[in-house]
Amino acid sequence: MKRIFIPLTLVAVALLSTNCSNDFIEVAPTENIAEADLLTIYNNNDGAKSFVTAIYSNALSFSASSFSWNGLTSMTSDDADKGSDPGDSGTDKDKCDALTLDATSLSVQEVFETNYQGISKANIALNYLPRLDKADAAVVARLTGEAKFLRALMYFNLVRCYGGVPIVDHVPVPSSAEDTDMTLIRKSKEEVYKFIETDLLAAIAALPEKSGYAISDLGRATKGAAHALLAKVYLYQGNWQGVKDQCAAVTGYNLVTDYATIWREVGEDSVESIFEIRGYGGNPSQGIEGYMVSQGARGTSGWGWGFNTPTASLANSYEAGDVRRDATIVFAGETMWDGRVVSPLVANPRYNEKAYVSNTKETFNGDWETTKNIRVLRFAEVLLMQAEAANESGTGDVTGPLNRVRNRAGLANTTAVGQVALRAAIRAERRHELAFEHDRWFDIVRTGQAKSVMAADGKTFVEGKHELFPIPQKFITQANGKATQNPGY
C-alpha cells in the first residue's frame, strides 16, 4: 500500500503548491499593450509622437468635426438650413435650424463630449511625455507644444459653444475629491479664455514655424498656427492690440490666387493654409467621418444625405462678380468643376461645395472617410482679423488687408468709408470669405448681430439665451448639483 501513498502525497503537494498555481494565473496581455510596458515600448520618439497623434485623430470623428459640429456652427446660422428631405430630421438638426435645441439634443451633447474626449487625450499625452526620457528632449518639448495647441483649440470650441466650462487640465484621479470637483464645477468664461491663452503662449514658445518641420511632419501644429489661434481668441474678447500683435507674428503665409482651389485637394497645405484637420483618404482611410457624404447632394444624381445647405439669403448676398459664390455653393442643375452634372431633380436647390470631394479628379477611397481636410485657420482670416482689429481700435491699416481678400475674390477695393461702414464691410467679407467654415454662428453672436440677422432669416434669437448652447443634460445629471445650466434652458 505504501507504493500508492507516496505518489498520492506527491500529487497532494503539487496540487497545493501555491508557486506553481500563482505562475499559472499570471498571463501577459496580448490584445492591448499594458500600461506597465510604457517604458519598454513607448520610450522613444515614435512612442512619444503616438500619444499626440491620438489627440489630432480625435478631430476626425463624426461628432467632432462633421454632423453635430455642422449642426451647432452652421445650420443654426442664417447661412445654412438643415437641408435634406423635410421628413429627415438628422436626429435633431431640425432643432439646430429652428433654434429650438434643448439640453437633451444629441448635437449639444456630442460636441461637448467629443471635445472633452480630445482634451482627455491631450492630458494623457501631457502625463506620459515627461516620463519618456529616452525620446529626444527637443521632440518631447515640441510634442508638448502641439498637445497644448490642440487642447487650446478644443477649449476654444467649448467656450464659444457653452461659455464657462470645467477646466480639466490633467488626468483626474477618480478617488480625489479635488479632481472630481475639477471635472464637475464650471469655471467662468474669462478663466477658460485665460487657460486657453496660457496653453497657446506655451505652444508658441515650443513650436517651430511651418518651415521648421520636415515634409513628413507636414500638418503638425506650428508657431504660426498658435499665433493665429491666439489672435482669434483675443478677437472674441475684443483685445484688439492682442489681435494685431498676434496677427503680425503670423509670417510666411500668403493668399493663394484662385479662391476656388482652397477647399480642393490641390489647395491642401497651400501657402495660405495655417492649420487643417487632415483627412487621410488612403488605405485604410482615416478621414473626417461623414463630412462629405452628410453634406453631399441628395436624390437623383446625388452623392450624399443633403444636410447643411446654403440658404437663399447667402446665395443672394454676394456682390456681382464675387468668385466665392460659385466656389462655395453647388447649385442644382449645374456642372461642377470636375465635370459632374448635378441633376435639377436633387432634393435641395443648393449644397455646400466646400465639403465636396471629386471621385474623378481627386484622391477618392469611399465617401465616409475622405481625403478632405477642414481648413481651420487660413491666412485670409488673419487679414480679416487685422482689418477688424484696426477698425475697432481706430489705429492701423483697415482697408489694406481687407482689399487683399476682396481683390483675390475678383472684387474691387472696398468703397466703405468710416468705422461703421467699414465694420459692415468687414462683417460681410467674413461671411463670404469664410462661409461654411464653421464660424458664421459664432461671428453673429460675437458681434451682437445675431438677433437681427436671425430675424431676417425668419428665426427667433432670444437674447440672454441663444448666445450659448445648453450644457448637456447628461452632464448636469452627472454633476448632481455641482454644475449649473446656461440661462434660458
Add this chain to the structure above:
Amino acid sequence: MRNFIFSFLALILLPAYMSGQVIKGKVLDKSGIGIPGAMIIADDSKTSADTDFDGNFIINAKVGEILKISMVGFDALSIPATANVMSVTLNESKDTELKEVVIIGYGSRKKSDNTGSISQLSATDITKTKVLNATQAIQGKAAGVQVIGTDVPGSAPSLIIRGIGTYGADRTPLFVVDGIPTKNINNLNSNDIASFDILKDASSLAIYGNQAANGVVIITTKKGKGDKTTVEYDGFYGVRTPLKTVKMAGSNRFAYYSDVAEQNTRFSTDQRYNTNWFDEITRLGMYSSNNLSISGASDKINYLFSLNYYDEKGVLDGLDFNRFTFRNNNDYKLSDKLKITQTLSGSISKSTPKPLSAFTSAYKQSPLVPVRYDNGRWGMPIIGADGQASTTGSLFNNVGNPVAQLNYFTEEQKNLLLQGSIGLEYKIFEELKFTSRVGVEYNTFKRFSYTPTRELWLAADPSRDVANYSASEPINELVTGRSDYFNWNFDNFLTYNKKFADIHDVEVTLGMSAQEFGSREELEVRGRNVPENSNYWSLNQSSAPSNNLVTRHVIGNQRNLIGYFARFQYTLMEKYLFTGTIRRDGSSQFGSDNKWGNFPSFGLGWVLSKENFLAESETINFLKLRGGWGRLGNQNVPINQQTFSSGAGLGYDFGGSLYSGTTIGAFIDPTLGWEITDETSVGLDFKAIENKLSGSFDWYDKNTSNVILNVTPPLTVGTGATPAHAGEISNTGYEVSLRWDDNINDDLKYWIGANYSNNKNEVSKVYNPLAIRQNGGSINNGQFTKRLEVGEPLGSFYLFEVAGYDANGNFTYFDKDGGITSNPVETDRKFFGSSLPTYYYGMNLGFEYKNIDFSVDAYGVGGNKVYNGKKAQRFGNENIEASIATDFWTPTNTTAGNPAPFNSVPLSSDYYLESGAFLRVNNITLGYTLPKITNSVSAVRIYASAINPFISQKFTGYSPELNNDGDPMGLQGIELDAYPTLSSFIIGANVKF
C-alpha cells in the same frame, strides 16, 4: 506543474494488487440480463470487484466465503462463493427512488441522497423537439430554467437559471460536456446526449466556484452498451413558416396616410404597385437531420460512433445553415482497477448569414415601391410628379430595397470545433478512486463577405448609369477572415466512499482543476475588384492589388483559471443528509491582490419518509426536505489590467502618411474582481400514491452583492466607462414541479406534468452614483427605451406615458407631476415593467397505447413587457401597419387608437409597449412503432411532430419571444431586426438494427 505531472504519471503505472483464489460469476436481473457495475465484496479476503458490462465478475476469495453483492436500485444479497461459475439474481428494489442518479460536479449521487436542487432531463426529453441546439429543446421542461428561444438558423438560445444576477459580466451558464467546460453547445448533436443535468442551487454549484454564478449544465453523452452491436438511424424532414405575421398597410392606404402626414398630395391614392415586402424577402423554410450511430460493448471496451447532418434553409431568403457532426466515445477497461475513457467529437458548420435588419426594412419600406421597375432596375422609394413610383423624382424615405439588400449581401461562415478528452479512473482500493481527465477544444473559423459596390451604387438610384461610376471607386470588395483558439482543461480528483457500521455513509471528494482559455487569434484581409465568379474570390485574383489590406490582426487575451475543491457528503441511516463543499479559485483576469477567492457551501437533507411516522404511509412513498447555502463567483468579467488603446483607428495623417496613435480609452478600477453571489434555498421532493404522483418544490433567495456596472465618468473626463463593483442584484423565487404517471393496463400508460417558476429580479442597490441611470435598449432612431435603476428589475422599460392627443392629434404626455405636456423632458419618464418575465411555466402530457405514442408540450411566460421597436421607426414616410392606417386621429375622429399621421422620430412611450405574455404549444408528437418485420431490424418508429403550432399572445408583432442579443439591457424584449418565431411540421423515422 512539472512535479505534479510526474506524480500523476507514476500513479498510472502502479502495478495491480492481486492475491487469493479466483471466483467467477455473473450477476443478473430477474429477466436474466446481466447487471453491469454491481459491487461484490469478500469481507474475509478483503477484496472486492465490479461486474463488467455483461454482469460478469472475477474476485479473489475463498470458496464458501460470504460475498456481499449490491447494486443501486436492487436489494443487496449475501451468498457463499462457489468454485463453479456463480449465477446470482438480484431483485429490483421496491424503492424506485434508489435507482435514480443525478450527476453532480466531479461525480454522481443517488437522487435520494442528494441535498441540492438539480433538474435532470433525459435523452428523450431532448430529442423530441427537433432543434439544432439542445438548450432550446428543454424549454418548459425544467422549473427554474428559463430558455429564451430563437429560430435564427445556427443561433443559440439564452438559458437563464434562477434569474439574471449580473449586468456587465457574462450571463451564460457553464456547460460541462463530458468534463469539458464550454460556453456554447451549438456543436453538440442532440442525439448524442444521454443526460442533461442542470445544477440550480448554490449548494450544488459551489464546487464550480467562480464559474458557477450563472448555473452549470452537466451534459453526459451516450456510451455503447449491450453485447450486440446496435446500429441506429434517426432522420426527419420538416417545413417551417412564421408562426405569426403582421398585416401592413397597402400602397393606397400608405399614400393616403403619408399625404395626411405631409399635408399635401405628393402620393397618389391610386397606386400602380402594391408590394408585400415581407413575402418578397421570405420563403418556406425547410430543415432536415440524418443521424446514424453504431454502438456496443464487449468485456473490455464499449464504443459509440455517431454521425449527424443537419441542414436548414431559413425563412429569410438565402439564409442557410448546415452542420455535420461526428462523435466517438470509447471506454477501455484495462484491468479491474483501471479504466480509460475517451471522447472525441467534431462539428463542421457552414452558414450564409443574411442581415436580419431586412425584416425591419421590409416592415418600413413603402408598398408603393416595386421590387423592380419594368425596366428591370431595383425599385427605390422615389415618387414621380404623378404621385406614383418612378425612376426619377424625389426620394421620399431613407429605406433601401429589402430584396436588393438581401440579394447583394453575400457572406459565408465556416466553423470547425473539435472537442476531445482522455480520462482515467483508477481504483486505488475499494473505497478510494482516482479520476484524472484532460479535455481539449480547438476551434477554427473562416468567413468571407463579398460586396458588389458598383451594383449597390446602381441599385440606390435607378437613374444611374454604369458609365458614370467613378473609376476610383471599387467595383466590389472582398473581406475574408480567420480566427482560431485552443482551450484545454485538466481535472484530477480523488473520491473516497465508505459505509461505516451500516449507517454512516461517507463520501469525500478532493481535487483540482486547471483551465486555459487560449488566445483567439483573428486575421481579416480586404481586397477590391475580384472576379464576379465566387470560385475566384481570393485576394490573389484582385485586379487592384494595391488596395489589398490587412484590416485586422488581433491576438485576444488568454485566460487561465485554477481551482482546488473538496466535498464531504454524509448520510446517516439513509435519513439525514449533509453535504459541504469548498472551492478555492484563482483567475488571471484580476490584479495581483484580487486573484484568489473562496467559495463554500453546505446542504442539509432529511428523508422524512424513512422516519417511523411516515414509513408505513400508503399515500406518501417518499418525502425529503432539503436546504442549503452557498457562495458562487462569476470570473468572466472584463479583464482588469490597464492597457493602452492604439492603432490606425487613433491614427492621423502627417505629410501624406498615416501614423498610429496611442491613448487610454478607459481607466480600469484596480479593485475589480469576480462577482459574488450568495444563495439560500430550501426545497422538498416527494412521491405519493404508489409513486404515481411525484413532484418538488423549491424556494430560493439569491443575491449578487458586488455587481459590476459600467461606471460612466462625467462627460468632462473624456474617457470611456469603467467596469467596477457598484451594486447589488437580487433574484428571489420559487419553483413547483408535479408529474402524474400511471399505467392503466399493460397496453396503456399516460403521464401529465406541469412546472411553474416565479422569479423576482431587482437591482436592489447601486452604491456608486455614477453607475445608475444607465440607459439601454437603443432602437436605432436616437431613442432609448430601458434604464438601470435601483428598485427596478433589469431590463426595465423607461418611457414617456401617453396622456392623449393635442388639438392636432399629436401625442401629449404626462409630466412627472401628473400634468400634461407636448414636450416632456427626460425626468417625466416612468418605469413600465421589464422585458424579463416574472413567471414562466411548462406543461406536458402524453400517452402510450400499444404501438402508439403521443405527447404534447406547452410553454408560457408572463409578467414581462415587449417593446414594438419596429413600429417606432416611422419618421420619414416609412410604412405603417394596416391597423394604424385605418384608425388614426382626424379632426372628426379624435378618439382614434392612433395619433394623427406624423413624420418625426416618435418619443419612446408606452404606446409602443405591449404585454409579452404568451402561451405556446411547443410540440405535439405522434409516433407509431411498427411491429417487428424481420430479425435484422429490431425496431422501427415513425413519427410526426408539430413544433410551435399554436400560440396565444397579446403582442401585435411577430413574436413576443425576443432573445435578440440576449442582453436584458440591450435589445432583448424589443422587436427590431428580429427573426420571427417559426412553426414547423416534421415527419421522421427511427430505425434500430
